[in-house]
Amino acid sequence: MPRQIHQQHCSSHFIEYIEREIPYSKFFKNYLISNQPCMFSKKFTEAWNCRKKLDETPVPVANCNAKEYNSNPKQIMPFKEFIQNFPEHNTYKTPIYFSSDWLNEYWDTIEVDDYRFVYMGPKGWSANICGRKKWLLYPPGQEEFLRDCHGNLAYDVTAPVLQDKGLYPQFEEACQPLEIIQEAGEIIFVPSGWHHQEDTISINHNWLNGCNLDIMWQFLQEELSSVQREIEEWRDTMDSWHQHCQVIMKSCTGINYGEFASFLKTIANNRMSFLNSCPRNADNCQDSLAESLLALGPQHAAFDLQRVLHIFENMLSNEDFKRLDPSALSFKPEELLQEIREAVRTIV
Structure with missing residues (x-):
C-alpha cells in the first residue's frame, strides 16, 4: 500500500451522540474527549460476515514499487485478474459504532463511486482482520514538521531522506509518533486531526x-x-469568475459547494423519510440504510437533521454560496431549509 500520511477528521459532536445512543460507550467517550486514538477489541468484529463474490468487481491496483506524486500509480482491473481462485465472499457489515457513514450513504445513492477500499502492503504486515497491522500516528499540529521545503507531506516518515535538513528543515522538531500494533480482529478509531501511516492489508472507510x-x-x-x-488576478476579466473557482x-478536492449542498439534501431527505416511517424492527427494513438508521435509533436521526440544519443555515448566509449559478443546484435550498426546520421543530 502507499506509505503516505493521512489525516483523520472528526469532532466532539460525536461525544453526545455515543453517550446517548451507543451501549458500552464510556470507555470510547474518554478517548474522544482527550482526542486520543482508541482500540476496540476483537469482540466487536467476531460477528462480521466477510464473504462476497469479487471476481468481476473492478478494483484499483497500486504499483507499490513506483511513486507518483505523493502516492502510487494505480490501474483498475477485475479482481479475478489480480488474484486467481479467490473463494466466494459475502460483504462485511459495518459495526454499529461506525455505521453513521454519510459519505458512502451519499455515494451509494448517486451510484457513482464509494469510499470503501482495501489497502495492500509489503510483507511483514498482513490483514488487520487476520494478522497484525502497524500504525504510526502523529497528534494534531505535528504534520507541519513533516513537510518538505515545498510544503508537501512526507511520503514515508521512516525514510532516511527525512534526515536531510535541506529537504525537511523541521523534521527534527517532530515528536516521536505513537506506534500501535493492531492485532487480529481489533478496530482502531483515529480521532480528528491525527495523521497516520500504516503498512497493511485492511478494509477501510473514509468516515463523515x-x-x-462542521470540519468538512x-x-x-x-x-x-x-x-x-490563486486566480485573483483574473477576477475582473471574467464574468463567470466565481463559477470557475x-x-x-x-x-x-472532488467536491464543490453545489455538490456539498446535494450531499446534505440526500442525508436530510433520508432522515426525514426514516422519521416519518420509523419501522419498529429490522424485519420491516427494505434496505441496509433503513436497517442502519433503525439500529441507531430515531434520536440519532434527529441529531443528524439538527447538524444538517446548522450547516445549511451557515451555507445560505455564505456569500460565495449565494453566488452559485442556480443551475448548479437541482433544488431550492431555501425550501429544503424550511422543510428541515419544520421536521426538527416537530421532533423537538
Whole structure:
C-alpha cells in the first residue's frame, strides 16, 4: 500500500451522540474527549460476515514499487485478474459504532463511486482482520514538521531522506509518533486531526457524519479561498469568475459547494423519510440504510437533521454560496431549509 500520511477528521459532536445512543460507550467517550486514538477489541468484529463474490468487481491496483506524486500509480482491473481462485465472499457489515457513514450513504445513492477500499502492503504486515497491522500516528499540529521545503507531506516518515535538513528543515522538531500494533480482529478509531501511516492489508472507510460535518464545511471554505487567491488576478476579466473557482475547486478536492449542498439534501431527505416511517424492527427494513438508521435509533436521526440544519443555515448566509449559478443546484435550498426546520421543530 502507499506509505503516505493521512489525516483523520472528526469532532466532539460525536461525544453526545455515543453517550446517548451507543451501549458500552464510556470507555470510547474518554478517548474522544482527550482526542486520543482508541482500540476496540476483537469482540466487536467476531460477528462480521466477510464473504462476497469479487471476481468481476473492478478494483484499483497500486504499483507499490513506483511513486507518483505523493502516492502510487494505480490501474483498475477485475479482481479475478489480480488474484486467481479467490473463494466466494459475502460483504462485511459495518459495526454499529461506525455505521453513521454519510459519505458512502451519499455515494451509494448517486451510484457513482464509494469510499470503501482495501489497502495492500509489503510483507511483514498482513490483514488487520487476520494478522497484525502497524500504525504510526502523529497528534494534531505535528504534520507541519513533516513537510518538505515545498510544503508537501512526507511520503514515508521512516525514510532516511527525512534526515536531510535541506529537504525537511523541521523534521527534527517532530515528536516521536505513537506506534500501535493492531492485532487480529481489533478496530482502531483515529480521532480528528491525527495523521497516520500504516503498512497493511485492511478494509477501510473514509468516515463523515454529523459529528465532523462542521470540519468538512470549514475545509471547503478554506479550499475555495485558496483557489480564489490563486486566480485573483483574473477576477475582473471574467464574468463567470466565481463559477470557475467552483470548477477548479471540484477538480482539486472532488467536491464543490453545489455538490456539498446535494450531499446534505440526500442525508436530510433520508432522515426525514426514516422519521416519518420509523419501522419498529429490522424485519420491516427494505434496505441496509433503513436497517442502519433503525439500529441507531430515531434520536440519532434527529441529531443528524439538527447538524444538517446548522450547516445549511451557515451555507445560505455564505456569500460565495449565494453566488452559485442556480443551475448548479437541482433544488431550492431555501425550501429544503424550511422543510428541515419544520421536521426538527416537530421532533423537538
